[in-house]
Amino acid sequence: MRKLKAARKNWELYLLLILPVAYFIIFRYVPMYGVQIAFKDFTPRAGIWGSPWVGLQYFREFFESYNFWTIIKNTVLLSLLNLLISFPIPIPIIIAILLNQLAREKLKKFVQTVIYAPYFISTVVLAGMIIVFLSPNSGLINHIIGAFGGEPVLFMSEAGWFRPIYIMSTVWQETGFATIIYLAALAGIDTHLHEAAVVDGANKWQRIRHIDLTGILPTITVLFILAVGNLMNVGFEKAFLLQTDLNIDASEIISTYVYKIGIQRAQYSFSAAIGLFNAAINLVLLLIVNRAAKKISGNGLF
């Protein structure tokens, strides 16, 4: 009774919630309901509800397709490299720790202002910049190679270059912004620890190793779990934009394949099955890593 009274008192708040909840139900939950077409033979005419069930047929079709292993390999390799080199683990941590050691406030501000900037550049512009810089006859990189007497490299049409280009451009674009969280964590470390360590004769290297790194370990763990949980969601946009007919052996990943099959060829059920398969792997990875992190360090995400 008391609860009912409290609820009535706040009727306006419930009123406010109606619109956002309706938005989420329509734009987030209806598609979740629509995922069932992965198990159906969907035709637009019969609709989601009316199309006949086919069980795991489309999953089987995907597993048996000739490029299944290539796509899986490309997706896993690209995401693993991305995770291990660029985001969010090693490079942003190094840069954040170094920035944190800069004593001159103005210099620190300047560096931050510069390195955050690329985050606001769109993927289309980034891909365009990559193509312009790597162009075989007018690109800066090939001019440098030429200046040292090398032959121009056709970066965009060699499968072997796709992953390095992808990873390096991620480092360029996202490192700066990724340092923000680490800088916040570093700022939260008790300054007395550093002062005491200085009195004990510890130099900067030692203080970084024993105070800074230990201090931000929980932050690193959480970001790592989140990143692994998103491992298979490696960015569609950049891979799609950098994909050419010639580098497709390395650049065809699950998301670009789903787009091709589903949107361009309108094989809705087949591509929904691939998308669902991808989401399932992600979820399993998230649960495993969260479990492991809880066991090892005592703090997980949930």
Add this chain to the structure above:
Amino acid sequence: MFQMKRKLKSDIAFDVVNFIVLGGFTLMILYPLYFIVIASISDPNQIYAGNVWLWPKSITFDGYRRIFSDNTIWIGYRNSLFYAALAAVISSVLTVMAAYPLSRKDLYGRNAVMMIFVVTLFFNGGIIPTYLLVKDLHMINTIWAVVLPGAVDAFAIIIARTFFQSLPDELREAAAIDGCTNLRYIWSIVVPLSKPIIAVLVLLAVVRQWNGFFDALIYVNDSSLYPLQLILRNILIQNQPSGDMLTDITTLVAQQKVTELIKFGVIIVTALPLLTLYPLLQRYFVKGVMIGSVKG
């Protein structure tokens, strides 16, 4: 003081390494941006010959002249500005409408409602079911397909809710004693106090909408509705400057060179609006990340 002097030696080495690494990294970020600027006003023949390094060579504004003489860029600009404004309004209004009630501890059932939002951080229908939904709603080839599907996300709601929770309870209690209703309280007290978080929400939406191209790519094939990024993709990635830009150039080689020049120019033209907003973006995005990370 004595202590300090003794320390210096090993730490000087550190500082030197630090300067070199950070300096190198900063240059690595800055130079490509700088190069685009100088290349966009250099003679394309000089770029082809590899003469442009530090300064623009044989300065020309031909690239910009061609870009602005063409209609498609202007249409894209107008569309993108409109989409970004629309997305900012829809996104910030809906996010506040969801986040404020959920920040109130006296709201019965708030955890259950919060779950409705949080679940979508971990599960989603994926591209195809979403595409079918947009199709069923007859939104294909309308502005709504470009703006609505990505307008609100649970992450923004979490950020805003965390902020609203930091508003003191006493304020509301005092207002309630004076007979202030919830809606009136939100309108005349919460919203004015929440300008920073509303700025975060607006900027998040503007950047996402301005930079995004995927929704337009799959939902829109009427070129008069194209946002700037999609037009840019045709020029930059597919190497197809639109009709009017190259009509006066006859040889293929010359066309290719001018295309390169146009590419540099459109990169600048597209990035300009966000660049002018950059001081704001930096301040409020950092704030957003901080608030978001507290809650994780």
